[in-house]
Amino acid sequence: MANLAALLYLVSGVLFILALRGLSHPTTSRQGNRYGMIGMAIAIVTTLALRPPSSFLSFILLVLGFGIGGGAGAYLARKVEMTKMPQLVAFFHSLVGLAAVLVAGSALYAPQAFGIGIPGDIHAASLIEMSLGAAIGAITFTGSVIAFLKLDGRMAGKPILLPQRHTINVALGAGLALFILGFFLSGSEVLFWAIVLVSLALGVLLIVPIGGADMPVVVSMLNSYSGWAAAGIGFTLGNMALIITGALVGSSGAILSYIMCKGMNRSFISVILGGFGGEDAAVASGKAEARPVKQGSADDAAYIMQNAQKVIIVPGYGMAVAQAQHALREMADLLKEEGVEVKYAIHPVAGRMPGHMNVLLAEANVPYDEVFELEDINTEFAQADVAFVIGANDVTNPAAKTDKSSPIYGMPILDVEKAKTVMFVKRGMSSGYAGVENELFFKDNTMMLFGDAKKVVESVVKAMAH
Amino acid sequence: MSSDPQSVAEHAQTAAQALRSAADAAQNYADQMAATAHAVSGGAIDPFIFRLAIFVLAVFVGYYVVWSVTPALHTPLMSVTNAISSVIVVGALLAVGVDLVNSEGSGWAQAFGFFALILASVNIFGGFLVTERMLAMYKKKG
Numbered sequence: 001m002a003n004l005a006a007l008l009y010l011v012s013g014v015l016f017i018l019a020l021r022g023l024s025h026p027t028t029s030r031q032g033n034r035y036g037m038i039g040m041a042i043a044i045v046t047t048l049a050l051r052p053p054s055s056f057l058s059f060i061l062l063v064l065g066f067g068i069g070g071g072a073g074a075y076l077a078r079k080v081e082m083t084k085m086p087q088l089v090a091f092f093h094s095l096v097g098l099a100a101v102l103v104a105g106s107a108l109y110a111p112q113a114f115g116i117g118i119p120g121d122i123h124a125a126s127l128i129e130m131s132l133g134a135a136i137g138a139i140t141f142t143g144s145v146i147a148f149l150k151l152d153g154r155m156a157g158k159p160i161l162l163p164q165r166h167t168i169n170v171a172l173g174a175g176l177a178l179f180i181l182g183f184f185l186s187g188s189e190v191l192f193w194a195i196v197l198v199s200l201a202l203g204v205l206l207i208v209p210i211g212g213a214d215m216p217v218v219v220s221m222l223n224s225y226s227g228w229a230a231a232g233i234g235f236t237l238g239n240m241a242l243i244i245t246g247a248l249v250g251s252s253g254a255i256l257s258y259i260m261c262k263g264m265n266r267s268f269i270s271v272i273l274g275g276f277g278g279e280d281a282a283v284a285s286g287k288a289e290a291r292p293v294k295q296g297s298a299d300d301a302a303y304i305m306q307n308a309q310k311v312i313i314v315p316g317y318g319m320a321v322a323q324a325q326h327a328l329r330e331m332a333d334l335l336k337e338e339g340v341e342v343k344y345a346i347h348p349v350a351g352r353m354p355g356h357m358n359v360l361l362a363e364a365n366v367p368y369d370e371v372f373e374l375e376d377i378n379t380e381f382a383q384a385d386v387a388f389v390i391g392a393n394d395v396t397n398p399a400a401k402t403d404k405s406s407p408i409y410g411m412p413i414l415d416v417e418k419a420k421t422v423m424f425v426k427r428g429m430s431s432g433y434a435g436v437e438n439e440l441f442f443k444d445n446t447m448m449l450f451g452d453a454k455k456v457v458e459s460v461v462k463a464m465a466h
Numbered sequence: 467m468s469s470d471p472q473s474v475a476e477h478a479q480t481a482a483q484a485l486r487s488a489a490d491a492a493q494n495y496a497d498q499m500a501a502t503a504h505a506v507s508g509g510a511i512d513p514f515i516f517r518l519a520i521f522v523l524a525v526f527v528g529y530y531v532v533w534s535v536t537p538a539l540h541t542p543l544m545s546v547t548n549a550i551s552s553v554i555v556v557g558a559l560l561a562v563g564v565d566l567v568n569s570e571g572s573g574w575a576q577a578f579g580f581f582a583l584i585l586a587s588v589n590i591f592g593g594f595l596v597t598e599r600m601l602a603m604y605k606k607k608g
Binding site: 026240 | 500543
């Protein structure tokens with residue numbers, strides 16, 4: 001029976017691989033998601049068949065657990081707004097982290113049920129795996145809670161810099177290593193909870209100094225951590241599905257973090273050390289000067305775009321905040337009726353999590369084959385009549401190419417400056433999160449459209465309809 | 467096909483028996499395979515090594531599979547990895563099923579397991595359903 005179960009766990013692991021594989025194209029993605037669901041069902045049924053509930057109490061707990069959790073999960077999935085996906089994902093990460101801690105805890109208090117020894121005499125290897133799983137799980141838990149609070153605006157996005165934070169972190173890290181060693185040698189329950197406590201504190205301290213705009217990296221990183229925590233528990237349980245999944249999720253999160261770091265031209269280490277955004281912004285606001293910009297009206301914008309041949313729309317986080325995606329699609333539809341070619345250009349770090357803009361545009365019924373990644377569309381700006389930048393700033397700033405002293409120097413940018421006319425939809429003249437002035441605002445072929453992104457687009461739509 | 471209840475019941479019974487024997491056969495094969503694997507390894511290699519091998523290979527599989535994911539689907543990628551990492555629920559199920567009467571472990575284990583089960587279920591249902599909801603929005607032109 002145990003062997004058959006192991007093979008079934010392997011099957012569910014393979015189905016999880018297929019689930020990720022399906023995401024290589026939108027047409028195969030839904031099939032992939034179904035594979036994932038089947039894999040999960042197989043893993044759950046196999047576990048229940050292998051160890052059916054031992055008592056009536058266990059049975060009731062099972063039904064209650066699935067009922068409460070499943071109901072809450074389904075409710076969240078149905079209700080969440082797409083702009084709030086980053087928060088939801090951070091919240092989900094925290095749950096995986098806490099679940100890993102709890103499962104490691106139950107393995108410690110009921111080693112026989114997990115087949116890893118008897119109380120007081122748990123296999124040494126299991127102790128290590130368990131403590132690592134619990135430690136990473138605890139860091140993921142508190143880290144994700146902080147990320148959630150920052151993304152949801154319940155906590156200031158500004159980096160919070162404690163004095164001596166690096167020293168504190170190193171001390172905590174050393175303490176953690178010591179506790180794990182002690183736990184390995186003694187198997188003491190007290191040390192296990194000490195490991196958990198220290199890791200919880202580390203999770204908070206690691207994420208608190210990271211600024212709101214670095215959140216795409218943080219969310220991806222926590223995604224990766226939740227995978228490694230699951231893998232740690234998988235080793236404890238000797239469960240194939242869990243080991244494979246942990247490895248998949250761990251590497252997936254790591255790759256996404258890498259892509260996000262590259263999109264900002266920042267090293268992973270510098271993001272983790274934190275502090276970006278806060279200080280720089282203060283410096284930049286000091287040297288702000290009043291320079292003339294060309295301000296346009298909705299009618300001007302409508303007229304220029306309707307007479308264009310090709311318009312490329314560059315959406316950023318500001319569009320998401322203003323919920324302007326639906327109005328934007330309406331505008332694109334009107335343009336297409338006039339025979340204008342409309343495309344969307346997405347910067348890798350637009351939004352608060354990887355791929356966030358794509359989901360928002362898809363939600364507004366923008367076909368995915370009109371939406372392009374930076375490297376696929378960047379050469380086309382030279383042939384475009386209008387680049388319509390809405391709620392984005394730093395990702396279009398040519399200083400990233402020319403100004404070596406700029407904090408965003410080296411970051412890949414969208415070459416909107418090459419378009420005949422550049423329109424910026426912005427609330428005001430404030431600089432982006434990096435605190436850098438954008439020279440493009442002052443150019444002759446730039447037109448500024450000030451106001452709330454949604455209202456501006458709506459008035460452009462109205463002007464076009466005339 | 468006749469529709470009287472008795473023959474339906476008989477059909478169901480034969481089907482159940484066939485399924486049962488298929489399961490038995492599968493189990494036999496699995497046992498044989500395991501025995502062969504055990505014999506090949508001489509029974510000397512610690513199971514940890516096998517687990518580590520699977521883990522390392524899965525990291526590589528993950529690396530290549532994730533690089534092939536289109537950037538447009540990176541958000542669904544995160545929500546689906548979230549959902550599948552909740553396979554940690556198997557640990558929670560083992561903990562909830564702890565046999566307290568035969569003192570397999572303390573009630574703490576069961577309590578932790580129950581809490582973990584709730585958290586993992588939120589993730590399983592929430593993760594897969596929200597991914598499904600997002601993927602349904604991706605449409606082609608026209």
